[in-house]
Structures are given as C-alpha cells and as structure tokens.
Amino acid sequence: MPAHAEDIAVTHYRDVYPGIDIATRLKDAAKDKVIYITGASRGIGESTVYAYAKAGASGIFITARSVADLETVAANAKKISPTVEVVPCAVDVTDAKQVGESVRKCVDKFGRIDVAISNAGYLGRRAKIGDSDPDDWWMAVTVSVRGAFNVIHHSIKHLVQTKGYAILVSSAGAQIRHPTASGYQSAKHQLNRFAEFIQVEYGSEGVKVFSIHPGRVPTKLAMSEPSIIPYLTDKAELAAHAMVRLTSGSEDYLSGRYVSVDWDLDELAKRRKEIEEDDLLKNRLDVGSLANAL
Template structure:
C-alpha cells in the first residue's frame, strides 16, 4: 500500500482571492481586537500588521529584535488606519523573560489580547546532520520562541476566548536531506498546536498551525534551493490569518492549515475533517491496523 499523500486535493492560490479580501469578505473582521505579533519587522509579519490594521484592529503590539524597523512598520500601519494604535517593542523570543515582559506591556497598554501570532523565524544552513552546527540545528527561535510566546499569552487568550497562530511550514510534511533542523522544528509546531487545543480548547482558545506559503522573504531566499518555490505574495498569508481569527474557521482549531488552500472550498469538507479528525500529525500504520 503506497503512503498516503501529505497534501490535499483543493484549489490553491498564490495571492489574495475573494474569500480573504479585506475590502469585501473580511471588512472589519478584526474590529476592536488587540493583536500581538512576533517577527513583525518585515516579510510576512510586516504584511500581517497591515492586514489587521486594515481589518479594523484597535491595537497591535509588534515585536522583533530591531525596534527601529518596528517603528517604520508602526508608522505605515497608521497610514493604513489612523485609528489603530501600534506599540513596537524589541524582543528576543528565545528569552522567556523578555517575552513575558512584552506581554505584560501589551496588556498594560491595551487591556487584553485577542490574537497571538508567533511568526518569528530562523533558517539554518541546510547541510547533513553530521555537518550541521548543533546550536543552529536546535532552531531555538522557532521551537523555544513559539513556546515562550504561548506560555506567556495563553492565559490572556483564555480570558478573551481568543486565537493563536503558529507559523509553521509545508516543510513540516517534507523530509529533505540537509533540512532536518528546520523541518523537524516546524513539524514540532504542528504538534504543539494540537497540545494547545487539547489543553485550552475547552476554555475557548482556538489555535492554528499554518503554512504561510512560499514567500520570497529575506529569510527564505537565504536558502538557494527553495527560491524556485517562492511564488506566493505575503498578503496571502496575512489575509488568511485575519480570516482564521475572525470566527468563521473555528472548526479548524488544533489543525495544520496551508494559506494556499481555498478556505471556502475547504469548509465544504468540514464534516469530513471533523469526523475523521484530519489535518493533524499522525502515525500512518496503513494496513497494519488490521489483524493478520
């Protein structure tokens, strides 16, 4: 029996489509919400700030290692929506104390947190395990960073019945020689999202682990072998996150979702997804599930 495929049969997009258009379908989808975003100084994170500003968020707390870059993003967001308040804060997500302090500042400033987006990323040099740098391989920005962010924000998400998004990758479903650090870390994020759902779903928290598309960011283009696959616009991921946290896709909580997927088409298979508990990490035992 051949292995089951790890991608689904569905229409895929590389740019904004009607189902995630903030001017129409998602107009005011984030109205009054407070958003906490890591890795917000450029690329997908930057685009996400603008998407939430456009969708009516009242407050956006943005973090990255460089506060100067964040201030530029904050100014741009204000140009998009003069009513939004944007608070920049320099944070190293691998430092639990810094993350905790930033969350305290966010709540002090805005009074709550409705949406948390763990987007800070890192891409190690892709070489075989025996040739890799152990410190790089452990991908602290991805794994520890995501843990620190959820650890310090989840109690606030319980209070607001809010949302968390972990930016994973389609790489979580791939075994490419040389990419064991990155792809293992992204696979871990998918399982971590499942645990957040298991532990906090009953308290109203919704969580998604997403593939943000193949976007030609500065980080992604540092690995030459994947450049031909970087064909997606950052707005595809940003607008999809707005929709995922709007309340219409709560049935996908605890699951892996690719922003390339047509969410309206996916919703037609909601019953199948829920009944078979699909889009989660699972050991495929195939025919071994049946006795001899």
C-alpha cells in the same frame, strides 16, 4: 498500500483571493481586536500587521529584535488605518523573560489580547546531520519551538479570558523529509504537534489555535537559501489575509489543526464534516493496512 498524500485536493492560491479579501469579504473582520505579533519587522509578519490594521484592529503590539524597523512598520500601519494604535517593542523570542515582559506591556496598554501570532523563525545553513553546525541546527528549534512556547506560555491566560486565537507559523516543510533540512523541518513539525496540545489543554476554555503554512514567500529569510528561491512564488499578503480570516470566527472548526494558507478556505469548509469526523489535518503515524489483523 501507498502512504497517504500530505497535501489536499482543493484549489491552491498564490495571492489574495475573494475568500480572504479584507476589502470585501473580511471588511472589519478584526474590528476592535488587540493583536500581539512576533517577527513583525519584515516579511510575512510585517504584512500581517498591515492586514490587521486594514481589517479594523484597534491595537497591535509588534515585536522583533530591531525596534527601528518596528517603528517603520508602525508608521506605515497608521497610514493604512489612522485609528489603529501600534506599539513596537524590541524582543528576542528565545528569551522567556523578554517575551513575558512584552506580553505584560501589551495587556497594560490595551487591556487584553485577542490574537497572539508566533511568527519569528530561523533558517540555518543546509547540511546533512553529520555535517551540520550543532549550534546552527539547534537555533532553528530554539527560535521556532522555544519562541512559540514562550509566546503561548505568557499569553495563554489572556487568550482564555478573551476566548481568543493563537497562530503558530509553521511550514509545509513540516510534512517533508528533505535531506539537509532536518533542523528546520523538524522544528516546524514540532509546532504542528504543539498546536494540538494547545487545543487539548485550552480548547475547552475557548482558545482557538492554528498551525499554518504561510506560503512560499520570497522573504529575506527564505531568500537566504538559494536552493528554494525558484519555489518562492507566493505573496506575503496571502498569509496575512488568511490569518485575519482564521481569527474572524468562521474557521473555528479547524482549531488544533495544520492549515495551509494556499488552500481555498471556502472549498475546505465544504469538507468540514469529513475533517471533524476523521479528525484530519493532525500529526499521526500512518500505519495503513497494519491496523488490520492478519
């Protein structure tokens, strides 16, 4: 029996489509919500700030290592929505104390957190395991996994209070075993499992969580790896708008699962019963026919 495919049979998009259009389908989908975002100074994180501002968020707390870049993003967001308040804060997501302090500042400012998005990432130099720089290899894990843990560790009690949402920015690479990419792809795979644990531990308290593939976007981070540049064909807005929809309440049945923003979410919803009954879109060992006795 061949291994099951690791992508699904729905329409795939490269840009915003009607199902995630904030100007129409998702108008006011984030109305009055408070959003906390890491890695918000550029790329997908920056685009996500603008999407939530356009969708009606009242407060957006944005973090990255460069406060100057964040201030530019905040000013741009105000142009999109004069009523949104955007607070920039310099944070290294690998520093638990800094993350905790930023979450406290967010709650002190806005009173709550409705959506926490762990977006910060790191893409190191590609090399086979034996040829890798150990510090560089572990940095991918530290930024993606430890960074996500720090965000959830400090924000989860607030998400319980609001019955809110957590999004972990993973990657389609989590499902791939590409030679020379073991650090990055292993880290993203671990994020998918971490999302499942958040669901197991806090789903009954109203928290919803998604581990997402944000598309193949030509961000500065992605462009640093020449071998993948030809595949970077998606728009950052695809991920940003999809996140607004995922946190709007219509896709709560996907909580605890891996979701690609490339997927048509309306087509996916038609297979909701199948997803729920077979508990799909989660990490598991595929034993195939070995599950059957001889």
